[in-house]
């Protein structure tokens with residue numbers, strides 16, 4: 001820890017960098033393997049990028065757009081978490097829509113830009129449709145990460161679509177954003193019941 005560092009001189013600017021890979025450093029403690037870096041600025045205008053534990057540990061002041069008030073440690077954590085998540089969500093949405101654009105170009109089985117329109121509109125897709133798209137990504141050799149995509153399990157109908165999937169399909173969708181482990185527990189129960197009735 002740098003002893004000369006006077007925390008009261010520094011403020012959090014509200015800017016967070018999502019470096020995608022957890023291999024970046026904190027300017028204060030030299031801690032490694034950070035994915036998110038939080039920007040702080042001194043009263044002299046010096047800028048540093050620090051990790052989430054330093055920004056809390058050093059009690060850097062938080063300045064919100066219109067105010068500068070005291071908030072609890074817990075509020076700070078929540079706030080940092082929320083902006084980091086918002087960044088990740090935004091980036092994932094971009095990657096998901098870009099890969100859908102590629103797929104629509106490449107795939108003969110997809111006749112128009114319906115998947116892209118749908119994803120832009122709802123920002124999530126049901127199990128059946130998403131499973132179909134994952135199959136087509138694979139068939140067209142388009143590299144994706146499943147966690148770029150938001151899975152819609154918000155209604156009974158969507159959950160039931162999930163229970164109808166095959167094991168490997170269900171496991172594939174479990175990597176999506178928005179997946180709920182309770183739905184997998186139900187899936188297992190449903191499939192057991194199916195086998196017993198067969």
Ligand SMILES: [Zn+2]
Pocket residue numbers: 026027028029030031050051053054
């Ligand atoms: Zn640090």
